[in-house]
Amino acid sequence: MAARRFSEEPAFVLHRYDWSESSLVLEVFTRHHGRIALVAKGVKRPTSQFRPVLLPLQPLHLSWGGEAEVRTLKAAQWQGGHVMPTGEALLSGCYLNELLMRLLARDDPHQGLFDHYALAVQLLAERADAQQLILRAFELLLLRDIGLLPSLAHEGNTLAGLNAADPYVLVPDSGLRVAHDDDVHVLSGEQWLALQTAMDEVGPFVATLRACAGCQQALQPQLRGLLHYHSGVRVFKTRQLMLDVQAMSRPRGSPSVAGLAADPPA
Known part of the structure; x- marks a missing residue:
């Protein structure tokens, strides 16, 4: 044969x-x-x-x-179509690759996810100013397409619909819950619902990217917790590399990376 x-x-x-x-x-x-x-x-x-x-x-x-x-x-x-991302965008692309390596099983087709990835790589090469939004949109769609993202329209434990005005947090092992007073990173029910609606569109990547625009700073650590939970790692290698690069390039006596407002691409 x-x-x-x-x-x-x-x-x-x-x-x-x-x-x-x-x-x-x-x-x-x-x-x-x-x-x-x-x-x-x-x-x-x-x-x-x-x-x-x-x-x-x-x-x-x-x-x-x-x-x-x-x-x-x-x-x-x-195949042609675009040039390779450079600089920080290149590291962001490597981060996408690391996510796929850690979370995708072999021989498990995901045609829609492939298209999201191809668009994300193209946008990283063309829109370096939008790296954070591109990464957040891809993280959401990756988790959704491989079945690891809980519903963003319902509470995880009760399955009750979200109240648009209430604050919620994403818990890795149980989904969304109403935020407590000591929760730092929270999104309103309206924001979570907007993300779910965007992902449900026929062409979801650009819609999800736009939905992330107003909430990416609070969304990033919550998605990172979910990704760490399912990948079994505490820090992704590409993120640690960016932290190391920032530390080497920082003038002596300047604030540490942990004290900076802006996170690295991953």
Whole structure:
């Protein structure tokens, strides 16, 4: 029986690591097959046609074959459309990749999520001033699409509808609850409902991004808690990298990162 072949599949490289002296294993996110592993044979050789193509945050068309857990890459072409994000936007894109690596199971297709990711990467390259909103929108849609986001229209324990005027907080293991006096980061019922409505639209990414605009500072730590809870990590590597970069570039005697109002991209 001949090995299965797949051709011209839209994909992005999420991560790569050594397989041998000349080859790499790629973790890629594909539109129709989800996250899969491919071995790129000979890719580290100077003459390899894959070397300038297999870069993260670039839309690709990939072809592969095989039935094993790690398939064999046969062809790779740059799809075009936008340039790679740079600077802090590049680190934000790497953060998106880390989220997908930690939260997506292999061979679990999410076509809608693939489209959200592709749009997020494009916007990071084009709109560096909107990084925070892009990240929040993607975090919400990622959690929703893989079934880890509770309803934002109901209280978690009682399933009662939200009161638009009341404050609520998102608790990782139980969903939304009415805020207590000592809760620091809260959103009104109206804001949570607006986020849920935006995610329910036919083209939800831009709508969700806009819904985040008025509440992203309070939303960020709540989503981060939910992401940490489900990924099993206390700090994402890309966020720690940004904290380290900020610490190295900060003049001696200036306030610490913890004391700054603005958070790093992740």
